[in-house]
Amino acid sequence: MATGFFTDTTLCIGCKACEVACKQWNELPSDGFEFTGNSYDNTSELSGTTWRHVAFVEQMSVDPEGGLHDRWLMSSDVCKHCTNAGCLEACPTGAIIRNEFGAVFIQPDVCNGCGYCVVSCPFGVVDLIEKFDPEGTHYNLASLSESRLDSKQTAVQQSGGVAGKCTLCYDRQKVGFVPACAKACPTESIQFGDLDELRARAKARVETLTERGVEATLYGADDVGGGIGSLNAFFLLTDRPETYNLPAQPVLPSTRQPAGYTAAAVAAVGLALAGWMIFRNA
Amino acid sequence: MPNLPPNPDDALMGAASRNGRTEAVVPTYYERPMLKAPHWEWNVVTYLFLGGVMGGLGLIQLLAHPERDDERRLKRTARYTAFILAAANPAILITHLGKPERFLNMMRIVKIKSPMSLGVWGLVFYSGAAGANVVRELAVDGVLPRWMRFVAPGFMAPAQALLGAFTAGYTGVLLSATANPFWGSGKRHIPAASVCSGLASASALASLLSTLEGNHAAVHKLERLEMVAGAAELLVLNDFKRASGEYGKPFFEGKRGERLRTYTVLAGTLAPMALNALGQMVKLPKPIDAVRTTVASVLTLVGGYILRDSLIEAGKASARDPKAAFRQPR
Ligand code: SF4
Ligand code: SF4
Numbered sequence A: 001m002a003t004g005f006f007t008d009t010t011l012c013i014g015c016k017a018c019e020v021a022c023k024q025w026n027e028l029p030s031d032g033f034e035f036t037g038n039s040y041d042n043t044s045e046l047s048g049t050t051w052r053h054v055a056f057v058e059q060m061s062v063d064p065e066g067g068l069h070d071r072w073l074m075s076s077d078v079c080k081h082c083t084n085a086g087c088l089e090a091c092p093t094g095a096i097i098r099n100e101f102g103a104v105f106i107q108p109d110v111c112n113g114c115g116y117c118v119v120s121c122p123f124g125v126v127d128l129i130e131k132f133d134p135e136g137t138h139y140n141l142a143s144l145s146e147s148r149l150d151s152k153q154t155a156v157q158q159s160g161g162v163a164g165k166c167t168l169c170y171d172r173q174k175v176g177f178v179p180a181c182a183k184a185c186p187t188e189s190i191q192f193g194d195l196d197e198l199r200a201r202a203k204a205r206v207e208t209l210t211e212r213g214v215e216a217t218l219y220g221a222d223d224v225g226g227g228i229g230s231l232n233a234f235f236l237l238t239d240r241p242e243t244y245n246l247p248a249q250p251v252l253p254s255t256r257q258p259a260g261y262t263a264a265a266v267a268a269v270g271l272a273l274a275g276w277m278i279f280r281n282a
Numbered sequence B: 001m002p003n004l005p006p007n008p009d010d011a012l013m014g015a016a017s018r019n020g021r022t023e024a025v026v027p028t029y030y031e032r033p034m035l036k037a038p039h040w041e042w043n044v045v046t047y048l049f050l051g052g053v054m055g056g057l058g059l060i061q062l063l064a065h066p067e068r069d070d071e072r073r074l075k076r077t078a079r080y081t082a083f084i085l086a087a088a089n090p091a092i093l094i095t096h097l098g099k100p101e102r103f104l105n106m107m108r109i110v111k112i113k114s115p116m117s118l119g120v121w122g123l124v125f126y127s128g129a130a131g132a133n134v135v136r137e138l139a140v141d142g143v144l145p146r147w148m149r150f151v152a153p154g155f156m157a158p159a160q161a162l163l164g165a166f167t168a169g170y171t172g173v174l175l176s177a178t179a180n181p182f183w184g185s186g187k188r189h190i191p192a193a194s195v196c197s198g199l200a201s202a203s204a205l206a207s208l209l210s211t212l213e214g215n216h217a218a219v220h221k222l223e224r225l226e227m228v229a230g231a232a233e234l235l236v237l238n239d240f241k242r243a244s245g246e247y248g249k250p251f252f253e254g255k256r257g258e259r260l261r262t263y264t265v266l267a268g269t270l271a272p273m274a275l276n277a278l279g280q281m282v283k284l285p286k287p288i289d290a291v292r293t294t295v296a297s298v299l300t301l302v303g304g305y306i307l308r309d310s311l312i313e314a315g316k317a318s319a320r321d322p323k324a325a326f327r328q329p330r
Helices: A017-025 A086-090 A170-174 A180-184 A195-211 A253-281 B042-063 B069-097 B100-108 B115-140 B146-151 B156-176 B181-185 B189-213 B216-252 B254-281 B286-319 B322-326
Strands: A003-008 A052-062 A068-078 A096-098 A104-106 A190-194 A217-219 A233-237
Touching: A003 A068, A003 A195, A017 A052, A017 A180, A068 A233, A086 A096, A086 A253, A180 A190, A190 A195, A195 A217, A195 A233, A253 B042, A253 B156, A253 B189, A253 B216, B042 B069, B042 B115, B042 B156, B042 B189, B042 B216, B042 B286, B069 B100, B069 B115, B069 B156, B069 B189, B069 B216, B100 B115, B115 B146, B115 B156, B156 B181, B156 B189, B156 B286, B181 B216, B181 B286, B181 B322, B189 B216, B189 B286, B216 B254, B216 B286, B254 B286
Parallel strands: A003 A233
Antiparallel strands: A003 A190, A052 A068, A096 A104, A217 A233
């Protein structure tokens, strides 16, 4: 059974419970303490050690008649667990696999830290986990289990230098639990479940919202184009995808390989012929 | 409601595109990057550069005819050099990965869809072919017993050339088949330029070594090859500039563009071309000619390295541009 997330951004209240629940369950170190000035978003982005990220978009403007319009969009971003995943295709070690729940999972003990998945994700999700820096402020003792208190490293930091991203709570799913973020979300903005069911629910939700006069679209419930297919973590949005830092036109990187290898072969054959003439005539 | 002045952030946040008001430019999320930039430094640049040089040497060792004295010596030099580079490259990759064992993780699988995986296997097989051909050279030279030349039967020479074309070409596909908008915009150009630049650098290295050996007859042919490869590289880069448009700006414009034009185009290709053309037309006294070849070769090699470095650096800049990332090139 393929499972996934349906993130309904109209229900998100920006509490960041998902971010915290994810950090705690997965023993991810903190991101440090930094104020960005970008609304309430001090997390900024998904990273090797941040697997849920709540985006905040404050929209305020005045129309020509002087009417004030304001809106506050919040959306919890996550790895999309793509049907055709750029990261999975690119990984040269086979560290990235598709598991029995249809999720894209990185095996940290197999990953060699080459970083090729990082440049192959069309959504900018996966990143390398910083190597553990005992002098740095980038760890959070509160998130450590007893057994690791001595070394002051989380499990993830122990394997520092490898790639990290959302696992769709593989370990929790294995024992029949709901992923930590979905469990913690107080408004059911993050819904977890069987993908077919989620898609049906999402489509019904769009209809309801449309009836109420809200422009709502689904991102990733169906094929997003570019060869990627649908996303196992899809979103209900009320503005264009770019507003939430999602690509309007993502492309699966491997679709460019045939053209690349062909161009290289043409160049090689041409130069080989030229070389043959130069050396034969000499 | 108070009549607030228009919010200058409207365009940025995409607010104005809603509710039928002024159509705004594409919104970004606080101008934050959408994609992650590559974590690649000098080691990956060197890995890709040497992949190209090695590939070019694969062709040169095939072209050199074993029955002409100068080419016979060239063949040997090309083979030794190719093998040394092929042996050094995994070590360079390991400096990037951090631990030697991590290189072995790549040997777990062969993945057709991953240029990184195929490339490593290409490198392994190339090293095998290059190693066999080196054994043959040693056996022919009498360093090893003569019968050992059968370690590398005749087909090993074209095999090394074919694998070489692959190692040079995949270094381009490795970049162009990623989600990076600039790299992706060069899906044909970057691989083609990698092959051309690889052969130009390989010819330069071979002429440099042949000059040191005093094998001037071979240098003459190598320099012609270098000129052809360099000209092809310039044609490809020129067309790349046209085809990549907005996506190509981090590479072709600004500081990186200037560096590319100075070091790769002018000093790295046009200058050595002129020097090589001079060498073809006038017969200079031997010591002066040796200096001319050396300068031309070093310039070409530096230009080739800067080309790879510029590709990586422009990729980093491109990843930081959310607007390019929102519409990824097909
Ligand atoms: S969103 Fe990126 S990291 Fe997640 S599965 Fe897709 S390609 Fe991989
Ligand atoms: S960094 Fe790890 S997971 Fe990513 S491509 Fe390399 S080996 Fe695979």
